[in-house]
Amino acid sequence: MTFGTVTLNDGNTMPTIAYGTGSKWKWKSVVEFVATAIDCGFSHIDTAQQYQTEPDVGQAIRESGLSRSDFFVTTKFGGGEVQEEFNKSLNGLGLKQVDLYLIHFPTPRIVGEKGVAGTWLELEKIRNSGRARSIGVSNFQLSHLETVAEISTVTPAVNQIHLHPYNYSEMKPVLEYCAKHSIVVEAYSSLDPITKFPGGPVDVPLAAAAARRGASMVQALFLWVHAKGVVIVTTSSTRKHMEEYLAVGDLEPLSDAEVAAIDEAGKGGPPVATAAMLARLRLRHLRRARTELSVVVLGLLLLVLGLWKLQVFGRSGMRCI
Template identity: 45%
Template sequence: MSSLRIALNDGIQLPWLAFGSGTALWQQDAAAQVEHAIRAGFVHIDTAQMYQNEDSVGRGIARSGALRGDLYVTTKLDRLLEGANVHDSLVDSLRKLGLDYVDLFLVHMPVDHPSLKDTWAEMEQVKEEGLAKSIGVSNFQPRHLDVILESAKVVPAVNQIEYNPYLVKASQPVLDYCKEHGIAVAAFGGLSPLSRFSDGPVNPILKKVAARLRKDAGKLVSEAQILQLWLRKKNIVCITTSSKKERLAEYVAVGLLPDITDAEEREIDEAGSQVHHRVWATWIDEGL
């Protein structure tokens, strides 16, 4: 089991490693994958209304036989249809997931909400009611966080963003902002340098660091694990996924590996800073 946890600003401990039911599982039945992930040692499951598979995530959780208290479940608020509200939308997610509460509820996309202030006030209400233990945001930039912090009673606990070495430069302002306000950062797309841009400047360094760790730790170490260790070194939560049981075991085993060094982290940062690659929420780079 991956036991590392990150302390949130509301006193709750968030499991560092999460299995996601988006991307490859978007609009797909995720039950078997979620069950495998929990059996492999994942305790944090990340889903979203937008993925349209919360019901199958719920089935996977139930089939795993895990105790509710041993799991940490995140879901995310989609765009609200005319006349809909945050409370009813979360109650619908809970019905699909077969749960009484989620551990973390995030506003998925700032650009989907005409009044971020009003949406955030409703998010605070569902936390107050105990339907979500923690509340946070996703894909938020400082300009969006500024809007909600102006009137927020609860500071978001988490900002879930796309992050990997090719976003080091572009993401520095939002990372600095989150640090200043005590908002934990969670990353998706962390494996993009392997899965989506496999001939970039970071790849030779990942190979080199994996070889160094393999020698020192006396264990097989993959390049994916180096990217995950790079996130861990920065205290950034890792939201990943895999269709393969071997990779699920590999990700969980990161918990047993030592940290990469400061110099290795710097070398990956510097190589990644040479290029910019964003896959999702590309409107961020247009200043929206």
């Protein structure tokens, strides 16, 4: 079951595991992490306008010494004027073409006045221009997919969604719709049952499946994602974990009974948040908020300083150098 490729509905192929450079790495350089992922064997790199990691991804690809054709690069539209923002993404990546371009979210903040339908039609123009080999969506529910179907001449090739055993029942209609229309599903944050909700009911069947293979629970969870026919999008800053993820491709697939046991356990939802879990989440959000606030404050200080210099030196007839 070595990780291979999946054929999209437009005939292009896509690797079935991707290294993500998502919001976890916002405000941080990911050049080293992406370079390590490439060295470990990842060829599918996932980024986005909102992540602010496109330049780092481009740098890591250029410095790898590998050919552009060795990579599958995904990025996402995050708001603004579609054509303009797409060109910014290409420039940031240092590429003439991306392999996959997605609408990141179907929210008003992202799609703006054009809405889901109008934004999708702009992506079709990008695909027709040859600057994106494939186009798709992310975080789309049934209503959003149906809106696209009503006006599109190109069916989305991919829908990237948040998927794990605890929300599988909720997301099943989306999975079924995508299967019916040959839309490949990608899953991000599939490790949430382990990283955010440890000690929940899915731990038991995951641990059993892992033990039978001499694998980790993380690997067993990725085997579950793979069993659903879903592409894995994951991330890490350490080589050890990157190699652990890629090794899933060499493990024995889950049996139907094992998949069913994980599905059943997931129906109960994640465990009730403990005080410790809530404290960890609050601390994580607080640290992120402080970082973002610091950047905003610094920007405002620089703006005020610039205006002050302009006012003082302008009045005195002196020139600010």
